[in-house]
Amino acid sequence: MAQPDASFFAALDEKLSSAPNLLIGAPIVLDFERVPELADRDLLREVIGAIRAKGLLLFGVQNVTAQQRELAEAFGLIPLQIGRDAPLDKQRASAPQQSADAPSPEIKDPPRAPANRIINRPVRSGQMIVAENGDLTIVGSVASGAEVVAAGNIHIYGTLRGRAMAGARGDTSARIFCHRLEAELLAIAGLFQTSEKIGAEFRSHSVQIHLEDEKLCIERFE
Amino acid sequence: MTKTEDKALKDKAPLGKVIVITSGKGGVGKTTSAAAISAALAKRGHKTVVIDFDVGLRNLDMIMGCERRVVFDFINVIQGEARLKQALIKDKRLDTLSILPTSQTRDKDALTQDGVEKVLNELKEEFDYIVCDSPAGIERGAQLAMYFADEAVVVTNPEVSSVRDSDRVLGLLSSKTKRAETGGDEVKAQVLLTRHDQRRIDAGEMMTIEDVLEILAVPLLGVIPESPAVLRASNVGTPVVLDEPSAASRAYEDAVARLLGEEVEMRIGNEKRPGLFGRIFGRSA
Numbered sequence: 301m302a303q304p305d306a307s308f309f310a311a312l313d314e315k316l317s318s319a320p321n322l323l324i325g326a327p328i329v330l331d332f333e334r335v336p337e338l339a340d341r342d343l344l345r346e347v348i349g350a351i352r353a354k355g356l357l358l359f360g361v362q363n364v365t366a367q368q369r370e371l372a373e374a375f376g377l378i379p380l381q382i383g384r385d386a387p388l389d390k391q392r393a394s395a396p397q398q399s400a401d402a403p404s405p406e407i408k409d410p411p412r413a414p415a416n417r418i419i420n421r422p423v424r425s426g427q428m429i430v431a432e433n434g435d436l437t438i439v440g441s442v443a444s445g446a447e448v449v450a451a452g453n454i455h456i457y458g459t460l461r462g463r464a465m466a467g468a469r470g471d472t473s474a475r476i477f478c479h480r481l482e483a484e485l486l487a488i489a490g491l492f493q494t495s496e497k498i499g500a501e502f503r504s505h506s507v508q509i510h511l512e513d514e515k516l517c518i519e520r521f522e
Numbered sequence: 523m524t525k526t527e528d529k530a531l532k533d534k535a536p537l538g539k540v541i542v543i544t545s546g547k548g549g550v551g552k553t554t555s556a557a558a559i560s561a562a563l564a565k566r567g568h569k570t571v572v573i574d575f576d577v578g579l580r581n582l583d584m585i586m587g588c589e590r591r592v593v594f595d596f597i598n599v600i601q602g603e604a605r606l607k608q609a610l611i612k613d614k615r616l617d618t619l620s621i622l623p624t625s626q627t628r629d630k631d632a633l634t635q636d637g638v639e640k641v642l643n644e645l646k647e648e649f650d651y652i653v654c655d656s657p658a659g660i661e662r663g664a665q666l667a668m669y670f671a672d673e674a675v676v677v678t679n680p681e682v683s684s685v686r687d688s689d690r691v692l693g694l695l696s697s698k699t700k701r702a703e704t705g706g707d708e709v710k711a712q713v714l715l716t717r718h719d720q721r722r723i724d725a726g727e728m729m730t731i732e733d734v735l736e737i738l739a740v741p742l743l744g745v746i747p748e749s750p751a752v753l754r755a756s757n758v759g760t761p762v763v764l765d766e767p768s769a770a771s772r773a774y775e776d777a778v779a780r781l782l783g784e785e786v787e788m789r790i791g792n793e794k795r796p797g798l799f800g801r802i803f804g805r806s807a
């Protein structure tokens with residue numbers, strides 16, 4: 301079995317000691333750009349465990365190959381396209397290529413209804429609820445330390461205290477709606493905002509969140 | 523025993539209800555509450571046993587005042603080194619109350635799911651209530667303590683980290699228990715707010731009851747005030763409800779009445795709060 305490189309952890313420790321308060325508890329994304337060949341499940345598990353053991357909130361990956369994407373998803377990590385480093389049109393450019401490779405049979409099939417999920421109970425700290433192919437509706441609150449993820453929109457009929465990530469497969473038109481906003485993290489199509497960046501005027505209000513020109517916009521319902 | 527006595531006993535089969543006292547966070551009052559709740563149940567005439575799942579710490583027998591009478595323990599029984607009857611300690615004050623102590627020297631891994639199930643099944647033949655005092659954390663010991671539960675009392679202090687851990691435990695109760703895994707009725711979970719201190723809440727140092735319940739979204743079983751009576755009782759090895767009456771002992775008695783399905787008004791300290799919680803957080807939920 302491949303061993304994680306000791307120098308990786310040394311570098312991580314150094315980074316952490318240079319800005320300890322900044323990184324602890326901050327959402328972390330693992331970038332695979334320079335390691336396209338890395339696809340060892342055990343190695344990845346160890347790296348993920350080590351990063352989390354240091355108190356970092358690892359939740360996503362970026363620049364992954366198809367194989368890495370599959371592995372990452374198996375570990376509950378979300379593939380993201382983040383910020384300007386990975387402009388959205390790069391993603392779009394790759395889409396037709398894929399369909400050219402393998403003329404997809406889906407074209408002939410009638411369009412499938414998205415697989416929406418409704419959860420009729422509060423989402424507790426430590427739980428993660430995913431709607432892989434549709435909208436996610438939570439009738440209840442999402443606790444601090446809980447995570448809700450959807451390919452489509454997220455609706456929360458309760459207080460959002462944890463993390464919500466809509467458009468997790470890259471849908472920039474996805475939205476998050478919540479009855480009361482106290483979130484730790486909001487993300488749409490990989491663009492995210494942490495609680496300290498969320499304006500005080502939106503706290504404890506009923507809001508919707510959408511993307512506009514690659515920026516997260518929060519709107520209050522009056 | 524004559525045949526008729528034998529039959530009369532069989533007709534009145536024990537209830538055999540398993541109640542776990544759990545919390546996630548340590549030091550919030552689980553053991554204190556397990557002792558008080560089991561003593562209050564026994565005082566009402568229900569045959570009750572309280573089991574210490576906190577292998578290696580062994581606090582329960584001290585709070586129950588029977589630490590010098592321990593010969594065999596829960597782990598001995600699980601490992602087949604003693605029979606259950608040999609390990610059970612009868613309380614000297616209440617003949618309806620028994621204690622199953624744990625080992626201070628054995629390893630936590632000595633607890634096995636099969637072993638726990640066997641002991642619980644044997645206890646169900648004899649007792650109405652089986653109260654499980656869970657260790658802190660959400661690891662194996664805590665998961666075994668809750669796994670076979672019918673009901674859960676989630677002990678919470680009015681502060682952020684305790685509430686968050688309780689929330690985590692509520693998630694485990696609804697996913698990592700036998701009831702959850704076999705698709706039966708859910709484990710009925712209620713929150714017991716302990717170490718409640720109105721002055722610290724007024725000073726903004728602690729969360730209000732309303733805030734705690736809003737986050738946890740389960741019924742409130744009771745509010746136990748921060749009280750020197752708790753410390754005094756535990757120092758003399760007496761469950762607080764068997765010591766002199768105090769605000770804390772009354773609060774535990776009320777909580778146990780609610781656990782048994784009685785409607786009792788919520789008292790905070792010595793004041794009554796008419797109807798407030800009843801209205802907002804209906805106990806019927």
Ligand SMILES: Nc1ncnc2c1ncn2[C@@H]1O[C@H](COP(=O)(O)OP(=O)(O)O)[C@@H](O)[C@H]1O
Pocket residue numbers: 545547548549550551552553554555581658716717718746747748749750752753756770
């Ligand atoms: N209502 C209370 N008032 C004052 N002290 C309390 C109260 N409840 C618990 N304590 C004290 O808190 C400490 C931890 O309680 P314990 O029941 O051992 O917690 P746990 O089993 O959750 O670790 C003990 O010293 C106990 O006496």
Ligand SMILES: [Mg+2]
Pocket residue numbers: 552553554576581656657
């Ligand atoms: Mg304890």
